[in-house]
Each structure stands twice: as structure tokens, then as C-alpha cells.
Amino acid sequence: MIRSNSLLLCALLLTMFQAAMCQVDLKSVDQVWDHYERYKETVITNRFLKHSDVVSLINKHTASGLFISEEIGQSVRGRSINHLTIGTGKTKVLLWSQMHGDESTATMALFDLFNFLAADDEHNDLRKLILGNLELHIVPMLNPDGAQQWKRRNDIEIDVNRDARMLVTPEGRALMSLAKKIQPEIGFNLHDQSTLYAAGRNENTATISFLAPAYDYPKSMNEVRKRATQLILTMNKALQTKVPGKIAKYDDAFDPRCFGDTFQGMGISTILVESGGYYADPEKQFIRKLNFYALLNAFVSIAEKTYASQKLADYQAIPENSRSLYDVLVRNVSINKEGIQFRTNLGIVRSQIKGPDSGSMSYNGRIEELGDVELTHGYDEIEASGLTFTPGNIKLMRKREWEALSPQQELDLIRTGYLFVKWTDGTSPSGPLNGRLLNLTNKKNNTIQTASIGQQAQFLLSRDGKPVYALLNGYVLDLTKDVTTVPNVFGY
Numbered sequence: 001m002i003r004s005n006s007l008l009l010c011a012l013l014l015t016m017f018q019a020a021m022c023q024v025d026l027k028s029v030d031q032v033w034d035h036y037e038r039y040k041e042t043v044i045t046n047r048f049l050k051h052s053d054v055v056s057l058i059n060k061h062t063a064s065g066l067f068i069s070e071e072i073g074q075s076v077r078g079r080s081i082n083h084l085t086i087g088t089g090k091t092k093v094l095l096w097s098q099m100h101g102d103e104s105t106a107t108m109a110l111f112d113l114f115n116f117l118a119a120d121d122e123h124n125d126l127r128k129l130i131l132g133n134l135e136l137h138i139v140p141m142l143n144p145d146g147a148q149q150w151k152r153r154n155d156i157e158i159d160v161n162r163d164a165r166m167l168v169t170p171e172g173r174a175l176m177s178l179a180k181k182i183q184p185e186i187g188f189n190l191h192d193q194s195t196l197y198a199a200g201r202n203e204n205t206a207t208i209s210f211l212a213p214a215y216d217y218p219k220s221m222n223e224v225r226k227r228a229t230q231l232i233l234t235m236n237k238a239l240q241t242k243v244p245g246k247i248a249k250y251d252d253a254f255d256p257r258c259f260g261d262t263f264q265g266m267g268i269s270t271i272l273v274e275s276g277g278y279y280a281d282p283e284k285q286f287i288r289k290l291n292f293y294a295l296l297n298a299f300v301s302i303a304e305k306t307y308a309s310q311k312l313a314d315y316q317a318i319p320e321n322s323r324s325l326y327d328v329l330v331r332n333v334s335i336n337k338e339g340i341q342f343r344t345n346l347g348i349v350r351s352q353i354k355g356p357d358s359g360s361m362s363y364n365g366r367i368e369e370l371g372d373v374e375l376t377h378g379y380d381e382i383e384a385s386g387l388t389f390t391p392g393n394i395k396l397m398r399k400r401e402w403e404a405l406s407p408q409q410e411l412d413l414i415r416t417g418y419l420f421v422k423w424t425d426g427t428s429p430s431g432p433l434n435g436r437l438l439n440l441t442n443k444k445n446n447t448i449q450t451a452s453i454g455q456q457a458q459f460l461l462s463r464d465g466k467p468v469y470a471l472l473n474g475y476v477l478d479l480t481k482d483v484t485t486v487p488n489v490f491g492y
């Protein structure tokens with residue numbers, strides 16, 4: 001009797017101890033969030049990192065002796081595809097990023113995670129927990145040729161994530177043979193999606209979207225897919241504390257061409273992570289931090305198997321990914337089109353233009369929608385009741401006068417109705433123009449006279465003939481405020 005009582009007491013104490021341990025761990029992941037700047041890989045300052053950056057960072061980490069690195073294949077253009085291993089635990093976890101070359105947010109986060117795992121500080125308990133329970137296998141930048149040119153597909157123009165069955169790409173073959181060799185329990189398929197997705201039909205951006213891909217057409221649920229779903233619920237719960245409402249789930253239609261769907265069918269609990277958009281984060285540096293945090297939470301949950309307590313029914317509560325955002329939405333603007341007066345809404349989207357060596361980005365703002373925009377939203381919105389769509393004027397001046405214009409002088413010209421400068425003594429360049437507010441043009445008249453679909457978003461919004469907002473290449477300038485900058489305007 002006494003014996004069984006003390007056993008009971010032991011069991012009770014152990015349960016309490018484990019519960020306490022869990023609490024400590026979850027809290028400490030949040031402390032790591034607070035200390036993120038310590039681990040952020042400072043070599044990576046924007047999303048256009050290339051294969052050479054990845055290789056030199058891998059060399060740094062293998063030199064420390066903590067990581068083992070091997071080449072598992074080469075891209076079409078002969079760039080190495082590298083597989084790093086860290087941890088001695090029982091549960092094998094495979095993560096790969098950037099199988100689409102222009103989707104690098106998770107690659108940046110993986111190097112932040114490597115720095116965290118390699119550090120030696122007050123978070124050693126957390127490291128020990130992860131590395132003692134997990135064997136992490138990581139392929140950062142599966143499609144280095146795509147990254148080099150900042151494009152989705154590989155260099156024989158195949159989408160690597162539609163190549164899981166045919167395996168005609170060396171990148172896809174490298175991933176498949178690695179997965180077959182390691183046979184991980186869990187896989188993380190790390191991507192980026194358009195910034196124009198919302199989390200449900202509301203103004204919340206889909207900053208991170210998840211999917212536990214189906215492994216058959218009826219979208220059946222088995223233990224493998226269930227575990228992936230529970231891990232999503234774990235990450236969702238953590239992320240909601242940082243970006244409430246901004247997490248979505250992807251459509252789960254089965255596509256056997258995709259690696260996630262195929263791996264799920266092979267018994268690897270696979271989770272698709274899509275980094276989307278966040279206000280004023282075009283380089284996705286905050287979303288990089290969210291990736292870091294979500295993956296760290298997942299690792300802890302895998303180590304402690306706490307994900308198993310998540311209820312599948314809660315997955316329904318995650319809103320659906322919905323392509324219903326614009327960069328700018330102008331509501332209720334008055335337009336005069338060839339004498340026809342009407343009031344409507346304008347949706348503006350800024351498309352991306354690759355800079356030299358695919359190492360930077362310029363933007364080209366265009367009008368994408370005119371009309372009823374029910375249940376759509378904008379990163380920036382202007383309530384334009386009482387405002388009129390007004391074309392901008394062209395200011396004539398000499399090249400040297402234009403060169404001497406200060407930002408304040410440019411703003412003052414915009415306030416009096418100008419959006420363009422035409423040089424009177426030469427031909428001005430065309431294309432993206434940095435560090436300016438006024439556009440350049442070689443035309444005699446402003447060709448943008450009224451709002452139409454596909455047209456450049458270069459116009460003024462006026463009240464009683466006085467401009468109050470300028471739309472400069474799809475960027476909003478509030479003319480009642482102090483001078484500011486926009487990423488780029490244009491030469492036409």
C-alpha cells in the first residue's frame with residue numbers, strides 16, 4: 001500500500017515536473033523571439049541572396065563542427081545542392097527551402113536558426129531539447145539557378161514542385177533521393193506566396209499560410225497527415241500571439257505532381273509553409289523572423305510531442321487563403337471619362353521589375369480594377385468621397401534644373417498639380433527612377449487622362465481642384481504631410 005502510494009506520488013510529481021518543463025520551454029521560445037537580433041544572420045540583408053552566399057554560410061557552419069554538410073546533387077547549371085545535418089535525436093525532420101528560386105524568406109530564416117542552434121547562451125536548455133530529440137536535415141535553396149535569376153522555375157524551365165513524379169529536374173531528383181535515404185518522420189516544404197493574399201475575406205494579410213497536403217483525391221486523413229495538421233495548429237497558435245488574424249490555410253486539393261502531396265503519401269508528415277505579405281515589409285525581414293519563430297516552436301513541439309494534444313477540428317477555424325488584396329485601394333473616387341461622370345473604386349497593384357543581376361527590385365504600379373470591390377481590401381486605403389481623379393501635368397525644365405530639384409521642391413510641384421518633368425534640352429532616360437518624386441517623360445502631353453485598366457497608377461486626387469493625394473507609381477503620397485520618399489518613380 002505504502003509502496004503503491006509512493007509510486008503514485010512519483011508519477012504525480014513527474015507529471016507536474018513535465019508540465020512545468022513544457023511551460024518553461026514555451027516561455028523560452030518567446031525569450032528567443034525577444035533575442036532574435038542575436039541570431040539574425042547579418043550577411044543576409046535582403047531577400048535576393050544567391051548560391052555563393054549560401055555556400056559561404058554553410059562553410060562557416062561546418063567549420064564549427066556542429067553541422068555536417070554533404071552535396072546531394074547539382075542544379076542544371078552545376079551549382080551544388082547542399083544537405084546539412086544537426087542533432088542526434090530519434091525523430092528525423094527534413095526541411096527544404098526555395099525549390100522556387102524567387103521564394104527565399106525561409107532560406108533567410110534557416111540561417112538564423114543555424115546561428116541560434118550554434119550559439120552558447122542562456123537558451124542552451126532549449127538547444128539541448130531540440131538537438132537531443134531531433135535529427136534535423138536541411139536543404140537551404142534547392143533551386144540555386146532559379147535564385148540566381150530570381151525566377152520560380154529551374155534552368156530547363158520546369159517547376160520543381162510539379163516534378164515529384166517525373167523527376168526530370170536534377171533538383172527534384174536530389175530532394176527525392178534524400179527523402180528516400182533518410183526516411184524522415186516530418187517534412188517542412190518552405191515557400192513564398194503572393195503578398196496579395198488575405199487570411200479570409202477581410203483586411204488581414206495572409207502573412208503565413210499553411211497546408212498539410214492531401215495524399216489522395218478524396219483528401220483522406222490518416223495518422224501521417226494528422227500529425228502534419230497538428231503541427232500546423234501548434235505553429236498557428238504560436239504565430240497568433242505575434243500576428244493575430246494573419247495566418248491562413250491553403251486549399252488542400254490533391255496534386256500528385258507536388259512534393260508535399262507525394263511525401264505525405266510516402267509516410268512523411270509534410271507541412272507546406274508559405275510566406276506571404278506584411279504591411280511595409282517588402283523585403284520580408286519581419287516575415288523571416290516569423291518563420292524562425294514558427295519553426296522553433298515546431299521543433300520544441302516535435303521534441304516534446306506536445307502537438308499530439310491539438311484537436312483536428314480546430315483546423316477549420318483557420319481562415320482560407322484568399323487572393324483579395326490590392327497594394328492600394330481608392331474607394332468612392334469621382335472619375336470623369338470623356339464627359340461621363342461616375343463614382344467608383346480603384347484597385348492598384350505594384351508589380352516587380354528585377355534590377356541588375358537579379359539583386360534588387362523596382363516596382364511598377366498599375367490600375368488593376370475599377371468597380372465594385374466588395375470584400376477586397378488594400379495595404380493602403382484612401383476613402384476618396386469628395387475627391388476627383390485628376391491627371392498630373394508636365395513641368396518643362398532643363399536637365400540641370402531637374403537635377404538641382406530638392407525633394408521638397410518636387411513635393412511643392414506635385415502640390416500644384418505636376419507629376420512629370422520633361423527636359424527641354426535633351427532626352428531623359430526611361431525605366432525605374434530612384435530617389436525622385438516626379439516622373440520623367442519625353443512626351444508632350446500626359447497620356448494618362450483618365451482611369452483605365454492596366455494603366456500606370458500616376459494621378460492626383462483633388463478636392464475642389466486642389467490636389468490632396470498623389471499616386472506616384474502606385475505609391476500614396478499624402479500632400480498634407482511632410483516630404484517623404486517612394487521606392488521608385490519612372491521615366492517614360
Ligand SMILES: [Zn+2]
Pocket residue numbers: 099100103161191192
Ligand atoms: Zn513556391
